[in-house]
Amino acid sequence: MAMQVKNETRTGLTAEIKIVPAWAWTLAVVGFAIAQLFFNVVMARHQHAPPAWCRALMGLAAGTVLGCYLLLVGYVNRDARRRGMSSILWTLVAIFIPHGLGLILYFILRQPERSACPQCGNAVQTGFNFCPGCNYKLGPSCPQCQRVVGVNDVYCPYCGTSLRNQAAP
Ligand SMILES: [Zn+2]
Ligand SMILES: [Zn+2]
Structure with missing residues (x-):
């Protein structure tokens, strides 16, 4: 993230990340925070809860996965529109087809840019x-x-x- 991006990499990953809308970033941050809350606060109250270091690691892992998933949903929402595909339909597919299969389906079926x-x-x-x-x-x-x-x-x-x-x- 800290690396300076040159002009020739404009079509690369950084340019793709730039199309992720602000609401997806917000959701990703909220999702990450909820994961921390769940593993470090809610789960800590449970009688047979794993030790604190374990819960912290699980929270970070779950938060990262959830955050990336929400960012990808935001990406699909914008990318579909850019490619003349149904933005709403593909956003719903990305959200509701479980295990990230909706996202995989999108990247297989998406139209040329x-x-x-x-x-x-x-x-x-x-x-x-x-x-x-x-x-x-x-x-x-x-x-x-x-x-x-x-x-x-x-x-x-x-x-x-x-x-x-x-x-x-
Ligand atoms: Zn024209
Ligand atoms: Zn000719």
């Missing part, structure tokens, strides 16, 4: 060359035949026009 069209703001699937909403050119295309070409193509694979002077947008 989408980005916003710079012209109309429409959510566009990564890899598209034109925005389906406003026909904005998101990737390079041939100036002669207007077909979509690869970023590193030197000649158009359809009509042979040189693309050397084409600057990528």
Whole structure:
């Protein structure tokens, strides 16, 4: 957490953690606190309670698991929306399918990430060359035949026009 994050790791774990909403962080902290309360206070009153050091360790472990789970639920809530999936449905799946299976299901079934069209703001699937909403050119295309070409193509694979002077947008 203390490490300085560079720009090239923006799509990495740190960027993913940033989309976890504030309410999920709050719930995670509350959940962690409740686990401490349960193992160190409530359980201590029990006649056959384990020793204090054992209860403290159990509380930390349970609190960490619970906190991470709540953060992941928050992540699913935001990530689903970003990918054009039902945010409410997947949040409920993550919460109510037990043993973290809802979370696993989400990461298996989630749609490819989408980005916003710079012209109309429409959510566009990564890899598209034109925005389906406003026909904005998101990737390079041939100036002669207007077909979509690869970023590193030197000649158009359809009509042979040189693309050397084409600057990528
Ligand atoms: Zn658009
Ligand atoms: Zn062409």
